[in-house]
Amino acid sequence: MGAEVADRVFVPELRERLARSVRLAPVPLSGPLTAPESLAVLAGTEILVTGWECPPLTPEILAAAPRLRAVVHAAGSVKPMVTDAVWERGVVVSSAADANAAPVVAFTLAAVTFAAKGALSAAAGYADGWPAFAARAGADARVIGVIGASRIGRRVIAALRASDAGFRVLLTDPYVTPAEAAELGAELVPLPELCARSSIVTVHAPQLPETRGLVSAEMLRLIPDGGTLVNTARGSLVDTEALARECGSGRLDAFLDVTDPEPLPAGHALLRLPNVLVTPHVAGAQGSEVRRLGEFAVGEVERYVCGQPLRGRLLREDLPRLA
Template identity: 65%
Template sequence: MTARPDLPTAVCVMDPAMADHVLPEELRTRLSAVVRLVPGPKSPATQATFPDALAEAEILISGWGCPRLTADVLAGAPRLRAVMHAAGSVRPLVSDAMWERGIVVSSAADANAGPVIAYTLALITLAARRTLTMAAGYGGEWKDFASRPGADGSTVGIVGASRIGRGVLAGLRRSDAGYRLLLSDPYVTDEEARRLGAERVGLAELCRRSAVVSVHAPLLPETTGLLDAGMLGLIPDGGVLVNTARGAVVDTEALTRECVSGRLEAYLDVTEPEPLPPGHPLLSLPNVLVTPHIAGAQGREVRRLGEYAAAEIERWVAGEPLLGAVTREALPHLA
C-alpha cells in the first residue's frame, strides 16, 4: 500500500533490533492509513545522526535506543509536532526545548505497567512466604505449617502511589491472602489512600510495620537513596524488600549488609549500579533474587507498546485527546 503524500510523516527511531517487534508489519499497515511512515535508521541512532532521520518528521515514534531530543536535535526537525514514545519513561528523551516548541508528548507507560504489576505481584507472593529462605533450608527439619512465615495476614507496605504502585495495590486487594496494606506517598491524602484500600503512613512507620516493603517510587533527587540504612534497619527481622522500580531508590550498600547478615530477603529486578558488577554479594546470596530488569514488557509483550503508540497516533491525527499525554508539570514526578 502506498501512503498518500498529504498524510503527516511519521519516523520510527528506536533500537533497530526492537523496531520490528514493537511495530510489526500489521501495525505498520494499520498506521499507513493515517500517516506516511518513513523507516528509521537501520543502525542505532546517535546524537550526530539523529537530526538527519527527523528532517521531514511531523511525528516521531520513539522507543528504547532513541537519543535525547535536545535543542540541537530539534533544530534539525523543523516540522516535528508530536512524539509518541512506544516504551515507558520519557524522562531520558525529553528536554526543555520540546516544551518550548510546543511538541506534544505521549508515553506507552500504561501498556508497560501491566507486565510490571503482574511481575511484582508474583514477587510479593513469593516474598510474603519468605520463599528464598524456605527454599535454602529445604531438606532440613520441616516446621509445621502453622509456624511457617506464610502470607496470610502479612502487612505489605507500598512505597509510592505511582501508576504501578496503584496497580499493585489493586491486585493485592483482589487477592484472598488477607494482606494489610500500607502506603507511603507525600502526594496522597488519607482519603485517597483509603480509596486505594490502604492506610497512609510515613515511610518510617511503613518500614517498621511491614513484613514486605515493595518499592514503586520514581527516581528523583528526593527519592535517591530513600530506602537507606536507617529505613532498612526499621524493617522487622525476616522482612523482605521488593524493588521493580529504580535501583537507586535503595541504598545498595545498606541493603547488601542487611542481606549478608541474613536479616532481610530481597527480590530485585533493578539495582544500582545496573548491572551489578561480577562477584557482587547480592548475586550469590541464597536470600536474594536478582533478575535483569525483566519486569516490563518482554518478548511478544513489547507489541503492546507499539499498539498503544499506534492508537495514540490515530487519536492525534483525528484531533482527539491522548490517553498517554505527558505534560511538563507532571514529568518531574514520573518514573
C-alpha cells in the same frame, strides 16, 4: 529506537496499521540522530515514534526537525529523551507507560506472593533435604508497605486489595492525603512507620534527587526480622550496600529487578546470596508483552491524526512526579 527494538515492538501487522494513518519513513531510524540519513528523514517528520535507545532530543535535533509536532514514546519513561527544548517548542508528548505498567504490577505481585510463602529460603534449604512444615509455612505477611502511589503503585494496591490473601496495605507518599489513600484501600503512614509495620515493603516511587537513598540503612533496619524488600522502581531509591548487609545477615530477603549501580559488579554480594533474587530489569514489557507498547503507540498516532485526546499524553509539570 534500536533496530532490534523496532522489530520486536512494531511487528509487521502493526507497521501496516500505522501506515494507514501516516506516511512512514522507509526505514526506522536507529543510531545517532545526527547521522546524515537521520537528519534527512527528520527534516520532514511531523510525528516521531520513539522507543528504547532513542537519543535525547536536543535543541540541535529539534532544529533539524522543523515540522515536528508530536513525540509518541513506545516505552515508559521519557525523561532520558525529552529535553526542555521539546517542551519549549510546544511538541506534544505521549508515553506508553500505561501499557508497560501491567507487566510490572504482575511481576510485583509474583514477588510479593513468593515473599509471603518464604519461597527463597525454602528453595535454598531444599538441597539439604525436605524442609519441615514450619520452614515451608511462609511468613505471616499480612501487612504490605507500598512506597509511592505512582501509576504502578496504585495498581499494586488495587491488586493486593483484590486478592483473597487478606493483605492489609500501608502507603507512604507525600502527595497523597489520608482520604485519598483510604479511597485506594490503603492506610497512609510515614515511611518509618511503614517500614516498622510491614513484613513486605515494595518500592514504586520515581527516581528524583529527593528520593535517592529513600530506603536507607535506617529504614531497612526498621523492617521486622524475616521481612522482604521488593524493588521494581529504580535502584537508586535503596541503599544497596546496606541492603546487602541486611540480606547477608539473613535478616531480610529481597526481590530486586533494579539495582544501583545497574548492572551490579560481577561478584557483588547481592548476586550470590540465596535469599536474594536479582533480575536484569525485566519486570516491564518483555517477550510477547512488548507488542503492547507498539499497539499503544499506534493507537496514540491514530488518535492524534484524528484530533482525539491522547491516552498517554504527558505535560511538563507531570515530570517531577514520574519515573
